[in-house]
Amino acid sequence: MKRTVISSSNAYASKRSRLDIEHDFEQYHSLNKKYYPRPITRTGANQFNNKSRAKPMEIVEKLQKKQKTSFENVSTVMHWFRNDLRLYDNVGLYKSVALFQQLRQKNAKAKLYAVYVINEDDWRAHMDSGWKLMFIMGALKNLQQSLAELHIPLLLWEFHTPKSTLSNSKEFVEFFKEKCMNVSSGTGTIITANIEYQTDELYRDIRLLENEDHRLQLKYYHDSCIVTPGLITTDRGTNYSVFTPWYKKWVLYVNNYKKSTSEICHLHIIEPLKYNETFELKPFQYSLPDEFLQYIPKSKWCLPDVSEEAALSRLKDFLGTKSSKYNNEKDMLYLGGTSGLSVYITTGRISTRLIVNQAFQSCNGQIMSKALKDNSSTQNFIKEVAWRDFYRHCMCNWPYTSMGMPYRLDTLDIKWENNPVAFEKWCTGNTGIPIVDAIMRKLLYTGYINNRSRMITASFLSKNLLIDWRWGERWFMKHLIDGDSSSNVGGWGFCSSTGIDAQPYFRVFNMDIQAKKYDPQMIFVKQWVPELISSENKRPENYPKPLVDLKHSRERALKVYKDAM
Structure with a gap:
């Protein structure tokens, strides 16, 4: 059922021309049956709880342990960007560079690449917003320019099939393998990637890990969480389902592993070198289809600056001017009392490790007060960042929530x-x-x-x-x-x-x-x-x-x- 959305009642829109858009509201009533013809049931969800069905994160970790790194007949190392669109403090990219440098000692002609894969069916199934996709497209173009300074090509691959197919499919595995072999001319390739914790994405990675082609080596890393899922448990070894006791353990864990009095999280920084001797910048040809944009009423897009530098600048500005008022202003609807970093965190333009490091320095090295009610504004800001870890940990342990x-x-x-x-x-x-x-x-x-x-x-x-x-x-x-x-x-x-x-x-x-x-x-x-x-x-x-x-x-x-x- 399509209805017309009238924009004239909105103050923001009233300054612009009248916008009438057709929108299908029924798409929100249930999962998309095209992609999920047999959605999980209560019984199926309980199978995760009673351990009669393995959790996808556990399967990934089990398969990952079987992976052995070999440089024999390998000519290419590639980092697969996902929701980690940054150079600074990117675990998977850092590991990719380290592997490439090891490979170079054995093969002077080795190449280092980066890739981003577009599957529009994933976007449709997961209902990614046009706002977010526009931001990602801009971020990718900016990232390509930043990588070009390091002589690392960023490739953009598009996965299409005649029928609507998600990336957790056999077809995607074959597509991905073929693309990798084309880049490496059929020789061995080492792929690094940071783990995404949603169930669809984990099953995609499982299929790739189960691929038996020895020419493709996959290395997955934890990056988006400050503390890796599974490391914080109750005294009985179970996962927390309540935030406050989990958060106290989170703070204890972070403090126990802090690197110094000025750095609470280890950051992964790559050297600013020219990694490939020859390099050619090939701008992206992809344009976001109208279907992902036309349902949003607008006269022009007003997106935040997509650059990694803008994320870092916003963090610095927040900690320097706004963070002291965070407790009083973050909830006020008419004030911009929040950090404005959420889109940068979600798309991976900035790491939460860096955020917590910077905030840690500005609250005298104490990320939590003895009593939570006494938390300063900056300490409560760190607590809000920790909520992201908590929800990711929970999604890994109760995968049916995704x-x-x-x-x-x-x-x-x-x-x-x-x-x-x-x-x-x-x-x-x-x-x-x-x-x-x-x-x-x-x-x-x-x-x-x-x-x-x-x-x-x-x-x-x-x-x-x-x-x-x-x-x-x-x-x-x-x-x-x-x-x-x-x-x-x-x-x-x-x-x-x-x-x-x-x-x-x-x-x-x-x-x-x-x-x-x-x-x-x-x-x-x-x-x-x-x-x-x-x-x-x-x-x-x-x-x-x-x-x-x-x-x-x-x-x-x-x-x-x-x-x-």
Whole structure:
């Protein structure tokens, strides 16, 4: 079912021409059956829990241990960029350079390459947003220029098949192997890559590791987490499902392995050399198809600077000017109190190790106070970075959470109302609840909202509207410039009381209190809901009536949740 999204009610868009776009809202109601014809069931999810089915991360690690490095008949080393689009502190790239330098001692004609693989079907299946894809395309062009200074070619490969095929397929393995052999003229190739923790990506890596062609050697590394998944466990050796005790162990682990009084995480820095004697820069010919962009209302793209230098500069600016106010300003809707680093972290333009190192230096070497409630602003900023590790660790241990299932399987019994018209109004910012509408319109037109905004709107959708949280989770992924699967699923699970370390089901955000606390002067609301600018506490005729009564919908949610749980 396609509906028209009208943009004229948005303050940001009202300064531009009227935009009417067709959008298929039904795509958010379930997993895409084209790519997931047999989605995992409750029974299938429980197989991971009772260990009758191996977790994909465990399979990767088991297969990886069987890999032996050999330089015999090898002519090429290649780093496969994924969500790690940077030179500075990139584990896989660092290892690739080290392997290449070893190979050079045995083969003076050896070559070092980098590659990025595009599979548009992966983007469709995972609902990657046009904002994010535009940022990635710009980042790749910038990365290619940076690599060119090191005489390392960055290749761009496109995987297409007549039928829609994900990268965790046999077809992709054959495609990848053929491409590698073309580059190396049929001789041996060593591939380095940093691990992605979503289930689809892990099964892709498993298929590649199971490839029996001895000419292709794959080396996978942990890079996006400060602490490798699986290293932080309870005293019984199990994985934590509650953040606070996990975080205390995380801090202890990081402190135990810190490198010096000024460096808490080891950084992986490559030397600025000319790695290949001959080099030719070949600009990318790929253009992002309109289908990934046309659903977003806009008159022009307003993307942040995509360069790695911009990420480093933003970190320096935040720690130098904003971080001291982080506790007081990060949740305020009308202030830019956050670091603005999320898109750079998600796409790998900056490493979280570097972020924590820099923050560690600015809080006198103490990344956590003895009592969490006494954390300084910078310490709480580090804690927010640690949440990313936590959600990745959890996704590795409960892989079904990246397969469209909640961590709490008993919440599958919740009887959602799933009103499609109410969902569309939530998506487009026309619920009649000003704070919700302002946030959703900002997301629609800018691709970004802060974490407090995400919590407010997620609570309203899942509790007040009683709409399956997964509908909203998919909408966020399709519209956020910084959409990260593990953090998005984790955040929605928290707010909907279905996920890991979730808030109690009886906690339902009061929208009036949230508005008064985080937008007391209605600066943010009036910016994005201009109908209310001159309302003088009266509901204007051109602004919709509330979809639900907040008190009644809260009571209804409590009953529905209690009946299921």
